[in-house]
Amino acid sequence: MSVHTDIRGNVHNEAWWRDAVIYQIYPRSFFDANGDGEGDITGIIKKLGYLRHLGVDAIWLSPFYPSPMADGGYDVADYCDVDCRFGTLSQFDELVHKAHAADIKVIVDIVPNHTSNVHPWFKEALAQGPESAAASRYVFRRGRGRDGQLPPTNWLSNFGGSAWEPCGDGWYYLHLFAKEQPDLNWDSREVRDEFLRILKFWCDRGVDGFRIDVSHGLAKDLSTPLRDRVDPTVMGPQAADGSDPIWDRDAVHAIYREWRELFNRYNPPKYAIGESWSPFTPRIFQYARQDELGAVFDFSLSKAYWDREEYRTSIGRTHDFAVEAGTSPTWVLGNHDVPRAASRLGLPIGASINTWVTSNGTIPRIDPDMAHRRARAAALIMLGLPGTAFVYQGEELGLPEDFDLTPDEIQDPNWERSGHRFKGRDGCRVPLPWNAQDPAFGFNTTGRSWLPQPEWFARYAESSEEHTEGSTWQLYRDALELRHRWVARADGDVSFEWVNDALRGGLPLAWRLPSGMTVLANFSHEEASEVSGDYPALQVLLSSDPHLEQGSQVSVVPPNTAVWCCER
Structure with missing residues (x-):
């Protein structure tokens, strides 16, 4: 793996991202330092010690640019400044400097498909x-x-x-999104040059990489006459050959090759990852070619039901296509666009995610303890896979979705655009609880909050979890520490082998890493048996079930549980 030495004599790994854990921050909801009810850059700076203690390698900041907030900041009015509600450019520079001093990389969101209508x-x-x-x-x-x-x-x-x-x-x-987000014409040389200027602006300020919003939507077939889509209700490419008039067209790759030329002028080269929330197609991995962005999200685990076969298929597909493209696989359980994993994983197989956020408030009957167990197990599954892992703020607390928002509190444009049928994404964007005893649960000192926090947030406050043995925070902290030894490879190797791959009852899903660590995951309501007969004597390194003690021998895997283990 390539390394370089900077002017200060520090040695840097050019491909640091290949096995990194990247923590997504939604700035408006992370930590509010000035008490106005909205998170800010200074708030992130104040929590860098927390992030370093948690053990993350990088932070990804959702948009913080000047914006009317018609779509949570993804309607950008100025790409080269900081919205005054979040701070200033000098505070952003301070954040980058202090994050780097804490050995934390900084990734920023770029929104190139559209601007704000007040741009x-x-x-x-x-x-x-x-x-x-x-x-x-x-x-x-x-x-x-x-x-x-x-x-x-x-x-x-x-x-x-x-x-x-x-x-x-x-x-x-x-406008492929809200009417306040007019789409740019990427056939225009002026648009292409402007974004090269924008990217250079942030590269020169020291950011380590970019997350590219709607990366598959920039290039469109604008030839006359415009073509209708065969099925306009499909919000993603309808063809696997690039012929859809608006999504995943071949012409987008020329744009990203220009971007990569810019990124490679820096030492080390800048990281970039494309976001493509669309029906799965192997074409998305073309964005991860090393002469283009270099990495791409695959949201398969974010969409997967809690099912052994579905996880096996998703993991194998993501891994194999990433390796074929010469990149590192990415693993994601949640982000600012989907219901939180600690709730979503309680859905019965076949149920629509939308049933969680409909306007009538109907929520499927599930056991919240079971959903919590599954989310903890899913965390060890994701973090036990080689590649780049993304953690959305609050996942380390086991924070569930907030379904309590009322119609007059909802701010997501999905609510109005869907005719009040879809509450939208605000339930995963509610400001974090830091201290159960403080105003706004420690989000600030004034008690103000741009989205209201439910009373039950108190039980997930970071101040309690960080010091509670067996808490979800402790699970994440231990997993990130062990991951550096057992999962991440200095040579960038992302290989693993399935163990006893037959999908027969009574066996957990299992894989073994080159380090010798084995991951066992039981998706059933019953104990996974036959462990002792099918594996060598294994001892627990870490378990999502706190009752399975570290160092104990693995004989069965409890229901809805994942275990990291090694040979005795």
């Missing part, structure tokens, strides 16, 4: 008209039918309704 470019386009040079940075088209009363195509927004917003005189502009 200077879009305001200029509206002022000069849809046929102006300013408008060519976006996608404006005349509507169909007499006087353009119909949208130009049948394309739909990911947030519901048409992806075309009328702007007068039969003209429309494209």
Whole structure:
């Protein structure tokens, strides 16, 4: 694996990300240092000691740029500044400096598919008209039918309704997300050059990498006449050959090759990972080629039900396609866009995730203790796999989804766009509980909170969990420490071998790492038997069930439990 020495004499691993644990911070909900009810950059700085103690290798910051917050900051008004609610550029520079001093890398979110509708470019386009040079940075088209009363195509927004917003005189502009997020035209050389400038701005400020929002959506077939989609309700590529008019088109790869040329001018090269929340296709791994972004998310585990065969298939597929692309597999249980794993994993097989967040408040009947056990086990499954692991803030606390938000408290645009059928993503974005006894559970000292925190958050407060033996926080902390020894490989090797791969009853899902560590995962309600007969004598390194003590011999794996073990 390539390393380099910087001007200070420090040795750096160029591919540090291949086995890193990256902690996602949603800045608005992480920690509020000034008491205004919204998290901020200074709050992150104050919690760097916490993150270092937890053992993460890097932090990924969701957007902190100036924004009207029509979509949680993913509607960017200025890509080269910090929103005043979060702080200043100088505070961001302080964060990068202090994070690096704590040996924590910093990754920032880039939103290249669309801007905010208050971005200077879009305001200029509206002022000069849809046929102006300013408008060519976006996608404006005349509507169909007499006087353009119909949208130009049948394309739909990911947030519901048409992806075309009328702007007068039969003209429309494209927005694949909220109407406040007009899509950029990536056929424009000016757009491409502007984002190279933006990326260089942040590279020069010392960030270590980028998470690319909607990485599969930039290039679109804008040739005349525009094409309808075969099934507009599919929010992802409908074809495996790049022929979908708006998603995962071949032309996007030329954009990322330009980006990689920029990233490689730095020493070490900047990390980049593409986000593509779409139906699974092997094409997504093309974004991870080393002359492009170099890495890509695969959200298979975020979508998987708690089922042995589904996890086996998802893990094997993710690993094999990543290796084939010459990259490291990525493992994700949750993020700011999906219900929290500590709730979602209680869903029965076949139930829609949307049933958790419908407007009528109906929640499937599950045992919360069972969902909690599964989330702990899933954490050891994810962290026991070689590759890059992402942890969303609060997962280390076992924090469940907040279903208590009322219609007048919801801020996610999904709520309005879906006609009040889908509550959206706010339930996983509620500010974190840090101390059960303090105002706003320690999120700040004033008790203010941009989203209300339910009373039951107290039992998940970090101050209690960090010092409680067997807590979920302790499980994550121990796992991250052991991961450096047993899972991460200095040579970048991400290999492992399945153990007793037959999917027969009574056996856990199991794999063995080159270090000699074996991971056992029991997805059933019964104890997984035959362990002693099918494996050598194994002793526990770490178990998601705190009753299975470290150093004890593994004879059975308890229900809904994962165990890290090694030979005696």
